[in-house]
Amino acid sequence: MNSDKQATTPPAFAKRRWVLPAALVEDMYPQSRRADGRPRRTGRDWIVDFTCFLVAVGVGLLAADTLDQEPNLPRSMELADQVVGALACAAVWLRRRWPVGLAVAMVPVSMVSATSGGAALLSLFTLAVHRPFRYTAWIGGASLALMPLYFWMRPEPDLPFLASLVIAALLAVAIVGWGLLVRSKRQLLLSLRDRARRAENEARLRAEQAQRLAREAIAREMHDVLAHRLTLLSVHAGALEFRPDASREEVARAAGVIRESSHEALQDLREIIGVLRAGESDDAGRPQPTLAALDALVAECREAGMKITLAGRVTDPAGVPASVGRTAYRVAQEALTNARKHAPGTEVSVSVAGAPGEGLSLSVRNAPPVGEVPPVPGSGQGLIGLTERATLAGGTLEHGPTSEGGFEVRTRLPWG
Template identity: 60%
Template sequence: MLRTFVRMTRTEYPWLLPSAMADPHDPELPGDPPPEGGGRPKGRRPRRTVRDWVVDTVLFLLAAAVGLLAAESSEQINTSGAVVLFDQLVGAAACCALWLRRRWPVRIAVVLTIAGVFSPVAGGAFLVGLFSVAVHRPFRPAALVGALALVTAFVQPLLRPEPGVGLLTSIIAGIVLVLLAMGWGMLVRSRRQLVVVLRERAHRAEAEAELRAEQAQRLAREAIAREMHDVLAHRLTLLSVHAGALEFRPDAPPAEVARAAGVIRDSAHEALQDLRQIIGVLRTSGEGEGEGDRPQPTLATLDALVAESREAGMKVVLVNRIPEPADVPAATGRTVYRIAQEALTNARKHAPGAEVTVAVRGAPGDGVVVEVDNPAPVGEPGRVPGSGQGLIGLTERATLAGGSLEHGRTGDGGFHVRAWLPWAA
């Protein structure tokens, strides 16, 4: 018998079971009790806040007041003392059951709905139970309980008719009260859901803002690192090459030693000056300073770069087929300069003594092409350390500028770097 009843309940009335009390797609709201029959470990029941105590007390008093009014009507209508006593006991039990509505809202609402059919004194507690279900449970179980309450609105006037009130009037009044209680509860729950959604969106917006700030900081650090590498690697490589020459040729003529020492001194001074300029940019970047204080090489300064490399002892051939370098956009010219600078630095590191060719050509609408080639090294490769990040940085720089960069070994053991950059017509 019991098994048959449980099976029928699961099939026909699944909303009465504890597993159906919570909707997995419905967000948990502040103040919602755990799913009935489980969901929270034992010994961890939610504590009522001061607000909860105030709300529960007010609803209890309202239900008791409605019950007292119904009890007076019952005494006037019914001459049987047993019926009056039954109404009073059921009404008192219904009001006391409201203190458990937060823990078992659906069960309490079902019990109070059935009690309200037989005892009008439990009507106030019955309406509070419907309100609690609509507030604390999703739409499906609340709608099922509301449907049961609407059925009782038809049954209760038939079992306990009120003298002087028509049957149709009693039914309409019962339906209106049920709909008001359910509608008010659903409105309260919707407002709570809206608050939860807005709060989650605010937290998500704050998290996204933090992520954007972190990404901006990371990009700024990468830009700073790339700029420092491009500016200082050339100078420091000159220092390393000439210092290595002095180390391995202690018997060099005094004039050559003095020349190398002069190059080291000049390169050190220029490296310090570049470093001061970069640090100055970092210090004033947030103060609204313009770009004029920042070192901005262009295609017009490519000759100076080649001359500096020649003074350091490199063999460099420059083929510039752009008649007016100043006509090239500043950003494109700066990128060409950095590519040539990095390629010359790498050739100085890994192919000492080899002749390096730097070729630049282009026209508006066709873009700018810069190629740097060096054959296999004449002597032993230099011992200047390298991180291998220079060419990666150049590829990123060219891509960000809207162009492309290719590099790799040639068949004779040399190295080839080719980059194309846009030049609007």
């Protein structure tokens, strides 16, 4: 989590944290806190705190010069005023640690000490910056309510009562408004930082999702392609194993199919590995099969010894969208592979029909197997992939046993 926060720090301040307030540095760099849990002052904070201390002292010195103009003020009260003012100026260094306590304490102190006026205004400013508005409203409202009493007890010698009250009230309101502005700017910066962090997290999640979808697409292609080729190898290798008395022509044909299927499988595997290796494949790969390649697929399966009937009633085969034709081809390829594995030697019928606006439908049905067929490991995974492929293409896929005991795979794809 810390690394995420550091990564979302504004670039202009990444290496200059000292120019940021301690509140922002604490949120962006939690590890920078002190052992007692309080944030460390940055270089900017020390400069600001020292400047505030000098301002409080300067305002106190100006107020101390006006004490001599009060004829009814005893000398002891004048000294006490200055001592309380000095303590109030020293308390300015505690304004970050206890903003509410300092502001509350400055309300009665400013009533009895004119030299603590600067420290009282700075305490209101700090309260507005570091605490919610409700604290500022209550404490600032109390200070404004007590101002008439202060100027009634200690009137300004050069200004009338109303003018003194208006000037002091406007100064306090301006200080509080400045503090609220600083607080809103800090909250805006934090919200922008959080928004940037969320945007980075969402971008990372989208990239991970895109990678996962790409891997799933490659896995589907690998299963659809290699399963078909390897099944041909298995069928013909098994025929050679269980028919040692086959004629030379049958052995040569089987060996040719095995060689061709091995070559195609290696070529497909090489292309898939080239996709997985980022930037290492120079060629664009072979074009993906579409519905036009369905005849070649059926002819290849017939050469492998399957009994297949193909019925095509497509109005405009050349007008079938490439994505729809590719999905239909993969469904037919997987269904023929399953029929060869689970019902060897049976007759398979492939039916494809469709027209623009009506959709494209494809059905692959095989007769019930003769005899007992041993179970094949991993059965059903290809049908799951086909269902997902058809769903992504906007269509549907259904599969299941027929009433005669065979098996049928049906899909319907949109053709707008």
